[in-house]
Amino acid sequence: MGLVRAALAVAVAVAVAAITVSGGDGADPRTPPALPGLPAPFLGTAVIGSGGRTAAVDAYGDIVDLRAPGPAGRATIAVPAARQAAGTVPADAAVVARLRLPGSEMPFWRADSVRQRYLPGTNVLRTVARLGSRRTVIVRRIGGPGAARADRRWLARARPLGAAAPSWAGAMYRRSLLVLRALTDRRTGAVAAGARDGWAYVWPRDAATVAIAFASAGYRPEARRVARFLKGLGLDTAARFHGTGAPVPGRNAQGDAAGWVAAASRATGPLDSKAIGGTVQWRGRADYQEGDSGDYLANAIASGVGSARIHELFGARRGLVRIAEQSGSGFDSTAAWAVRPFPHPALYSAVRRTLFRLASRADRFGIAPSEDWRGGEDPWTAPTAWTAWAFAALANHDRRAAGQPSLSRQDRLTALRLMADLRRAATPLGLLPERVDAQTGLPRSTTPLAWSHALAILSLRELWPGRAVD
DSSP, rough: OOOEEEEEESSSSSOOOOOOOSSTTSSSSSOOOOOSSSOOOTSEEEOSSSSSOOOOEETTSSEEEEEESSSTTTEEEEEEHHHHHHHHOOOOSSOOOOEHHHHHEEGGGGGSSSOOOOOOOOOEEEEEETTTEEEEEEEEEESSSSSHHHHHHHTTTTTOOOOOOOHHHHHHHHHHHHHHHBBBBTTOBBBBSSSSSTTTTBBBHHHHHHHHHHHHHOOHHHHHHHHHHHHHSOOTSOOOOOSSOOOOOSSSOBBBHHHHHHHHHHHHHOOOSOSSSOOSSTTBBBBOOOOOOBHHHHHHHHTTTTTHHHHHHHEEEEEBBBBOOGGGGGGGGGGGGGGTSSSGGHHHHHHHHHHHHHHHHTTTTTTTSSSOOOOOSBHHHHHHHHHHHHHHHHHHHHHSTTHHHHHHHHHHHHHHHHHHHHHHHTTTOOOOOOOBBBBTTOOOOOSSSHHHHHHHHHHHHSSOOOOOOO
């Protein structure tokens, strides 16, 4: 049996020409077909790195995105997301893993089978392709032979889950922490939402959740670095930011930004006397769905609107709707934010009714963001994770409240069921896509998504709290 071991430290800059998307012309190249049970080539489904140079790798071991000096930095390689969606990615768009054959080479996507795994406790990725009796192994890492040891030392700093946590919870927890390590600039604290064209930016909401997750897991310096970066942004100038802190044009500021950055600052402790950079108003702004401007539940909760006013504006007969004074706008999963991280105990009953209705409609991979969602039937991992976090917190609140043991049990079971959905939505590597195909569970978007992994960490810590950390 032939065996080729290629240990690749991704330290070389590879120049890839810009690709123009023509819109589906018959002369366009076609993305190579996927192997059975795998996503199409050139969709990043893994991330490697430790907060410096960062790369995305597809299911076939191809490097499809490479950025420096950090995960929200400039791209040396960036397969356009529009090309991926159109199925018109040319075969020379990435650093392609190849089978070594007598006198020739062949890309991994033409093998009989391909399997991947991370080396335990690391962001070092091993991809194995088989063609007949021949096997080729590619190891993708950033940082040289010491990268694995550095990842393991970093992971050993984590605050552990409680002793009763099952093995799957520990595995999800560790992988989620390593994802945040890869997607957070270790110098500046800039958190990329994902290692992909169009996602390698800093969203204040997503990055703030990462800061809260780092703090919860015992990574206080990392948490403070993220919060400090966020406090330096002009939050009223844009929805997204480059790793330099400069605004990304094209999308206006969203109405929850200042609230999330304030929550990150509270979670990480006082940083300095510097005020948050901008005070984005919640009314007349886009929300997390990044569509039309309006008066949305998510923005009102994040912005500190009082419980009575939220109930007045968004309360319906059985829960909380998405748009103020529009009872037909449907229940919204961001009602969960009124439990964590913006607790409104007076709204807990309305939140519970809202979330139970949405959770009852979950498929085996999770839930859609809201009842009025227009983005198709695919489940999204972030809403699934934040709903689980809220139910876990409600269960803990119920347990402390006199005479509520049955309600506590119901809330905890719902949180666990949603975490099971999240596990099914994860890739074999344990990575959470932004969304997955409702029928197959295969990734349909950015993988992994920092926001989803941060919320998974917070849900797990709420379900199985560990010992306190100084």
